[in-house]
Amino acid sequence: MVENRPFLDFLTHVVLILGVAVVAFPVYIAFVASTHPSSTFLRGAAPLLPGNAGWEVYRNMLFEGVSTSGTPPLARMMWNSLVMAVIITVGKIVISIISAYAIVYFRFPFRALAFWMIFVTLMLPVEVRIIPTFQIAANLSLLNSYAGLTLPLIASATATFLFRQFFLTIPEELMEAARVDGAGAMKFFKDILLPLSRTNIAALSVILFIYGWVQYLWPLLVTTDPQYYTIVMGIKRLTAVADAEPQWNLVMATVILAMLPPVLVVIFMQRLFVKGLVETEK
Amino acid sequence: MQTKRAVFPNRGLPYALLAPQLIVTIVFFLWPAFQAAMFSFERTDPFGFRTTFVWFQNYERLLSDPGYLNSASQTAIFATSVTLLSMSVALLLAVSVNRLLRSSRIYTTLLVWPYAVAPVVAGVLWWFMFNPTVGILAYMLEFFGVRWNYRSNGDQAMIMVVLAASWKQISYNFLFFVAGLQSVPRSLIEAAAIDGAGPFKRFWTITFPLLSPTTFFLMIININYAMFDTFGIIDAVTSGGPNQATNILVYKVYADGVLGLNIGSSSAQSVLLMVIVMFLTFIQFRFVERRVNY
Numbered sequence: 001m002v003e004n005r006p007f008l009d010f011l012t013h014v015v016l017i018l019g020v021a022v023v024a025f026p027v028y029i030a031f032v033a034s035t036h037p038s039s040t041f042l043r044g045a046a047p048l049l050p051g052n053a054g055w056e057v058y059r060n061m062l063f064e065g066v067s068t069s070g071t072p073p074l075a076r077m078m079w080n081s082l083v084m085a086v087i088i089t090v091g092k093i094v095i096s097i098i099s100a101y102a103i104v105y106f107r108f109p110f111r112a113l114a115f116w117m118i119f120v121t122l123m124l125p126v127e128v129r130i131i132p133t134f135q136i137a138a139n140l141s142l143l144n145s146y147a148g149l150t151l152p153l154i155a156s157a158t159a160t161f162l163f164r165q166f167f168l169t170i171p172e173e174l175m176e177a178a179r180v181d182g183a184g185a186m187k188f189f190k191d192i193l194l195p196l197s198r199t200n201i202a203a204l205s206v207i208l209f210i211y212g213w214v215q216y217l218w219p220l221l222v223t224t225d226p227q228y229y230t231i232v233m234g235i236k237r238l239t240a241v242a243d244a245e246p247q248w249n250l251v252m253a254t255v256i257l258a259m260l261p262p263v264l265v266v267i268f269m270q271r272l273f274v275k276g277l278v279e280t281e282k
Numbered sequence: 283m284q285t286k287r288a289v290f291p292n293r294g295l296p297y298a299l300l301a302p303q304l305i306v307t308i309v310f311f312l313w314p315a316f317q318a319a320m321f322s323f324e325r326t327d328p329f330g331f332r333t334t335f336v337w338f339q340n341y342e343r344l345l346s347d348p349g350y351l352n353s354a355s356q357t358a359i360f361a362t363s364v365t366l367l368s369m370s371v372a373l374l375l376a377v378s379v380n381r382l383l384r385s386s387r388i389y390t391t392l393l394v395w396p397y398a399v400a401p402v403v404a405g406v407l408w409w410f411m412f413n414p415t416v417g418i419l420a421y422m423l424e425f426f427g428v429r430w431n432y433r434s435n436g437d438q439a440m441i442m443v444v445l446a447a448s449w450k451q452i453s454y455n456f457l458f459f460v461a462g463l464q465s466v467p468r469s470l471i472e473a474a475a476i477d478g479a480g481p482f483k484r485f486w487t488i489t490f491p492l493l494s495p496t497t498f499f500l501m502i503i504n505i506n507y508a509m510f511d512t513f514g515i516i517d518a519v520t521s522g523g524p525n526q527a528t529n530i531l532v533y534k535v536y537a538d539g540v541l542g543l544n545i546g547s548s549s550a551q552s553v554l555l556m557v558i559v560m561f562l563t564f565i566q567f568r569f570v571e572r573r574v575n576y
Contacts (some may be wrong), residue, residue: 003475005481008381008481009381012378012381012382013385015374015375015378016375016378016379016382016389019371019374019375019378019393020389020392020393022449023392023393023396023449023452023453024392026404026407026408026410026411026449027407029407029410029411029418030407030410033410041416044415044416044421045416045417045418045421046410046411046416046417046418048418094302095302095303095306096303098299098300098302098303099299099300099302099303099304101299102295102296102297102299102300103296103300104286105286105289105290106289106290106292106295106296107289108293108296108297111296114300114304117304117307117308117312118303118304118307120307120311120312120315121307121311123556123559123560123563124311124314124315124556124559125510125511125559127510127513127532127535127536127555128318128510128532128535128552128555128556128559129311129314129315129318129552129556130535130536130539130540130552131318131321131539131540131545131548131549131552132313132314132315132317132318132321132549133310133314134540135314135317136309136310136313136314137310140309151306151310152306152310154306155303155306155307155310155311160303172286172287172288175286175288176288179288179290184290185290185292185295186295188290210397210398213398213400214398214399214400214401214403216400216401216402216513216514216517217513217514217517217536221540232400232402232403232514233402235402235403235406235518236402236517236518239406239409239518245415245416248410248416251406251410252410255403255406255407258400258403259398259399259400259403262398262399262400263395263398263399265398266394266395266397266398267391267395270390270391270394273394273397274394274457277397277454277457278457278458278461
């Protein structure tokens with residue numbers, strides 16, 4: 001602090017507490033709604049204080065699901081989301097780290113071309129190329145499978161760039177020393193580069209896990225079989241009940257469960273999360 | 283392009299290492315993009331029997347279609363509002379946290395978690411609060427005499443999706459502003475304080491100008507976010523309605539192509555969107571290069 005200004009300090013805390021309240025309010029309301037029985041919502045405005053049906057609502061949603069909208073139990077959907085997020089995280093990291101290694105530590109024809117082809121993927125989000133990508137997934141019979149959920153999202157320009165930048169900062173002497181000692185390309189990668197990249201991999205995993213978990217449009221397109229619904233897209237199926245008011249307590253329980261895992265990851269791995277975020281977006 | 287001074291001599295290995303990434307890129311990125319470009323020059327008759335090559339007709343139709351132009355202007359309004367709102371709130375919070383020493387950590391934790399909330403979830407949360415029959419905010423507005431019904435009032439629907447999209451993005455902007463504020467030299471601030479500049483004057487004449495690289499970077503990222511990542515919010519909350527008021531470009535591609543099965547027009551829209559993304563990415567990278575040279 002440059003100088004002591006008690007009033008400004010007070011104001012600072014007021015602003016921050018208001019900020020935290022605004023950020024948390026929608027989630028609080030959703031949580032409260034998920035602890036009431038359906039009948040509460042027939043009486044008008046949603047409640048502001050928790051009810052006592054929470055246990056029942058969550059148990060029903062987790063293990064039985066809603067038969068009217070044809071969704072499986074949430075436990076199943078959360079499992080699918082977890083599988084999808086983990087495959088995407090591991091897949092992206094593996095294929096990015098080896099391609100960054102190839103680009104930095106080898107000289108070969110078409111190296112620049114390969115680099116630019118990867119770069120282009122940065123520019124083509126799923127949302128702008130939905131129809132042709134869907135057709136290809138259908139032709140390869142990837143619909144309704146974990147491969148279909150993950151493969152088309154698994155190329156990663158950002159991860160490749162991150163590893164490339166990092167490899168460029170590793171001293172030349174390390175590799176020269178390794179070669180003098182007789183280490184080949186794969187041994188150098190496994191015994192020196194991978195251990196050095198540990199923190200980067202961990203930080204990136206946090207970001208990629210969130211990326212994989214929050215995917216919405218792609219799962220919506222490639223899954224028609226409820227066995228493969230992910231929880232984030234399952235919300236849509238719950239809210240879109242024909243012509244009726246949604247069952248608010250059930251929808252809100254789904255919403256809370258859908259955001260719980262990634263939010264916990266951010267809160268408990270805050271340092272890695274911040275590092276990953278600030279570095280990938282450069 | 284940069285490489286190491288000494289490299290490994292292997293010939294086949296680098297191709298093998300690159301293969302997985304390149305195969306996925308070609309099959310799921312380049313080929314679909316190429317196909318979208320092809321489809322955008324074609325028209326298929328309603329029964330799907332015949333496809334004719336129509337040159338730029340899809341584009342001409344699109345650019346003279348009031349529906350598309352409306353969607354473009356709604357997108358501009360949406361992106362500008364989300365960017366301004368989420369960035370100004372985030373800056374205020376970041377400056378506040380930056381003033382504190384001991385409690386900054388706990389406030390940061392309490393502010394960053396919405397980053398992990400899926401856009402569709404953010405949409406549903408605000409949709410619930412603004413629902414005309416049960417929503418809390420809708421009740422409060424009613425109490426103050428505002429007739430709230432986003433299902434018939436386009437402006438209200440727009441306000442709702444802007445709030446939901448900004449709410450989710452505050453955490454992201456906040457983190458980058460905090461990082462930017464920490465790199466502002468203390469000595470400058472202290473010198474200004476000795477010269478008698480108050481906290482507000484110091485902020486506007488020293489801190490804010492020095493933050494401009496961060497601000498510019500976030501502006502590009504936020505426009506990008508509002509244009510492409512908010513699909514889930516629109517889809518869950520308004521489905522582009524009422525009366526096209528929230529039908530932003532990325533939603534229109536989906537609505538026309540997947541729901542309306544107008545492949546030619548949808549592909550032309552895809553191609554125009556790709557051009558926009560490329561432009562934004564280009565600016566972003568130019569900017570990053572410049573910052574590295576500082």
